[in-house]
Amino acid sequence: MNAVIEASGLGKRYGRRWALADCTLAVPAGRVTGLVGPNGAGKSTLLQLAAGLLEPDSGGIRVLDEPPARTPAQLGRVGFLAQDAPVYAGLSVAGHLRMGALLNHGWDAEFAERRISRLGLHLRQRAGSLSGGQRAQLALTLAVAKRPGLLLLDEPVASLDPVARREFLRDLMEIVAEHGTSVVLSSHLITDIERVCDYLIVLTAGRVRLAGETEELLATHHRLSGPRRDLRTLPASWEVIEESHAGKQSTLLVRTDDPVLDPAWTVRPVSLEDMVLAYMSQPGDAARAGRAGLEIAS
Amino acid sequence: MIRFAWTRFRTQAAVGAGVLAIAGAVLLVTGIQLDHAYYAAVAVCKQQGNCAHMFTYTFPSQGYLDADNELNALTLAVPGLIGMFWGAPLAAREFETGTCRLVWTQGVTRVRWLAAKLAIAGAAAIAAGELFTLMVNWWSSPIHKAEPGYTPFTSGSFHTGVAPVGYAAFAFALGVTAGLLIRHTLPAMAVTLAIFTAVIIAFPIWVRPHLIQPARATSTLSLASIANMPGVGAFNGHLSLAPGSPAAPPGAWVISSSQLTTPDGRASSSEPAGPCGAPPSPATARACNDYIESLHFRQTVTYEPASRYWAFQWTETAIYLALSFLLTGLCFRRIRPGRSAEPGIRRPRAIRPGPALERSP
Numbered sequence: 001m002n003a004v005i006e007a008s009g010l011g012k013r014y015g016r017r018w019a020l021a022d023c024t025l026a027v028p029a030g031r032v033t034g035l036v037g038p039n040g041a042g043k044s045t046l047l048q049l050a051a052g053l054l055e056p057d058s059g060g061i062r063v064l065d066e067p068p069a070r071t072p073a074q075l076g077r078v079g080f081l082a083q084d085a086p087v088y089a090g091l092s093v094a095g096h097l098r099m100g101a102l103l104n105h106g107w108d109a110e111f112a113e114r115r116i117s118r119l120g121l122h123l124r125q126r127a128g129s130l131s132g133g134q135r136a137q138l139a140l141t142l143a144v145a146k147r148p149g150l151l152l153l154d155e156p157v158a159s160l161d162p163v164a165r166r167e168f169l170r171d172l173m174e175i176v177a178e179h180g181t182s183v184v185l186s187s188h189l190i191t192d193i194e195r196v197c198d199y200l201i202v203l204t205a206g207r208v209r210l211a212g213e214t215e216e217l218l219a220t221h222h223r224l225s226g227p228r229r230d231l232r233t234l235p236a237s238w239e240v241i242e243e244s245h246a247g248k249q250s251t252l253l254v255r256t257d258d259p260v261l262d263p264a265w266t267v268r269p270v271s272l273e274d275m276v277l278a279y280m281s282q283p284g285d286a287a288r289a290g291r292a293g294l295e296i297a298s
Numbered sequence: 299m300i301r302f303a304w305t306r307f308r309t310q311a312a313v314g315a316g317v318l319a320i321a322g323a324v325l326l327v328t329g330i331q332l333d334h335a336y337y338a339a340v341a342v343c344k345q346q347g348n349c350a351h352m353f354t355y356t357f358p359s360q361g362y363l364d365a366d367n368e369l370n371a372l373t374l375a376v377p378g379l380i381g382m383f384w385g386a387p388l389a390a391r392e393f394e395t396g397t398c399r400l401v402w403t404q405g406v407t408r409v410r411w412l413a414a415k416l417a418i419a420g421a422a423a424i425a426a427g428e429l430f431t432l433m434v435n436w437w438s439s440p441i442h443k444a445e446p447g448y449t450p451f452t453s454g455s456f457h458t459g460v461a462p463v464g465y466a467a468f469a470f471a472l473g474v475t476a477g478l479l480i481r482h483t484l485p486a487m488a489v490t491l492a493i494f495t496a497v498i499i500a501f502p503i504w505v506r507p508h509l510i511q512p513a514r515a516t517s518t519l520s521l522a523s524i525a526n527m528p529g530v531g532a533f534n535g536h537l538s539l540a541p542g543s544p545a546a547p548p549g550a551w552v553i554s555s556s557q558l559t560t561p562d563g564r565a566s567s568s569e570p571a572g573p574c575g576a577p578p579s580p581a582t583a584r585a586c587n588d589y590i591e592s593l594h595f596r597q598t599v600t601y602e603p604a605s606r607y608w609a610f611q612w613t614e615t616a617i618y619l620a621l622s623f624l625l626t627g628l629c630f631r632r633i634r635p636g637r638s639a640e641p642g643i644r645r646p647r648a649i650r651p652g653p654a655l656e657r658s659p
Binding site for chain 1: 299301302305306309395396397398399400401402403404405406407408410635
């Protein structure tokens with residue numbers, strides 16, 4: 001597997017709190033990877049480490065086979081859209097495009113201008129007077145027109161209304177289809193991820209809880225219901241992610257590569273949202289973190 | 299990057315240039331008036347033959363001296379303002395608005411980014427600081443021409459030569475460093491102002507007198523200098539003398555001058571008043587002067603000769619420039635990616651209250 005981001009034992013601390021701890025993962029190339037987790041889970045920290053805006057306090061990270069942000073060439077190959085899409089308020093839309101052209105070697109001016117005019121943005125309008133959606137689109141244009149191999153998007157749609165959100169994601173998918181760019185996209189909304197991502201990383205409390213291809217994850221997670229029984233009697237290859245008991249009935253969310261053959265269980269497929277929520281609602285324990293780490297390495 | 303740095307600096311540059319232009323216009327108009335006042339006074343004093351004293355009656359009455367003093371203070375304030383308004387926001391504003399996350403992820407390293415910003419705004423800061431000094435120098439040149447024995451050294455004004463280049467560079471570098479460390483524009487401006495003011499006040503007191511070993515001269519009081527002494531009299535039966543102009547060469551910067559002492563080391567105030575204690579009359583004045591001369595009073599002064607003015611200017615400029623380079627180096631260390639320096643960005647304060655996890659809208 002060709003990885004665009006490789007992190008090993010990566011950690012970042014703010015004061016005494018670890019925003020990201022012992023993070024080992026490999027983000028595959030050519031995919032749209034969703035980075036999902038509650039606020040404060042470390043998504044933004046991970047993306048800023050990948051963009052070279054933060055320096056790790058432990059471990060290391062390589063992006064496109066280089067340490068981040070050390071050379072103009074490496075910076076030119078990574079597009080980054082920061083949270084809340086910062087732009088220079090006093091600079092016009094055209095000014096931002098000029099900035100992109102001046103600061104990036106591979107700048108695709110034609111693409112940028114075409115996209116801006118298709119979005120209906122006025123070149124002379126000051127970026128400070130754009131709406132949140134327009135600003136995000138401008139920032140995305142800047143990030144994409146430098147023709148990056150990897151696009152890092154930090155909560156790109158969080159501040160957008162549902163219509164703008166849908167448009168933004170549709171544009172993003174067009175770009176990915178057109179240029180084959182690898183994308184890592186963080187969000188605390190699972191629907192966004194579900195719509196566009198084919199690879200999923202779940203972060204909670206600064207740790208990677210789950211990582212894998214969306215389809216494969218859905219295929220290996222099952223919602224089981226059946227008579228209540230001692231969990232220790234379950235097959236060793238089953239990992240119980242979530243359990244709930246009502247009277248003599250048990251409902252489990254189980255992860256297993258093997259088919260569930262025991263007729264005592266009723267097997268139902270699980271939705272991505274339910275699966276992710278199950279991972280996020282669990283208290284993080286070391287064993288699970290270890291298990292997740294193994295999963296990532298595969 | 300240089301071109302982009304210029305587009306970002308353009309507005310600030312325009313404001314600075316506007317302020318300088320207004321100041322220049324005011325100085326030009328009043329400076330021409332001052333020049334006319336000077337030549338009018340010269341014409342009058344030549345008729346009356348008292349040009350040696352024209353300074354004392356020409357300028358003070360017209361308010362020009364007060365204005366000159368205020369302008370001299372302003373030449374020190376201008377570098378401070380440059381540090382506050384051009385230096386401090388340079389990095390702090392990018393942190394405040396979050397645009398550092400935009401510009402630092404373009405295809406230019408942070409080191410190049412800082413180098414370009416420093417080159418553009420730093421050059422402008424130095425140029426503006428020196429330009430204002432030159433304007434003020436031109437403005438006050440008639441006053442200096444009229445002041446007997448004027449050298450920049452005696453007036454103690456160091457903002458007249460190249461030193462303002464150093465002040466401006468230092469204030470600017472200080473502002474940039476404060477902005478980079480504090481990351482908020484207003485506090486960075488306040489810190490810049492406070493530190494710059496402290497340095498600009500402390501330097502002449504604690505550093506400047508020690509830059510070059512002063513010369514030392516001991517002279518015996520002559521009859522002529524006794525006659526020119528501003529205060530001669532008696533106090534409790536002892537001599538009371540105000541030394542007046544010490545025995546340093548003209549134009550020198552006098553650092554210290556000792557008491558008047560006799561050759562065997564007794565202070566002038568321990569000598570009996572003699573004829574100087576008598577009620578004043580032309581005859582007693584002569585007797586008094588002769589009496590003082592007969593005591594052979596000596597005075598020791600330490601001073602920096604006027605010829606050292608430029609040595610002082612260049613040394614002071616070099617010190618301020620060195621401080622600027624030191625601060626600039628600190629900025630680069632701070633911003634360079636790598637383990638030793640944490641350029642990082644503090645997490646933005648929570649802008650919206652965060653629901654742990656939202657279901658789809």
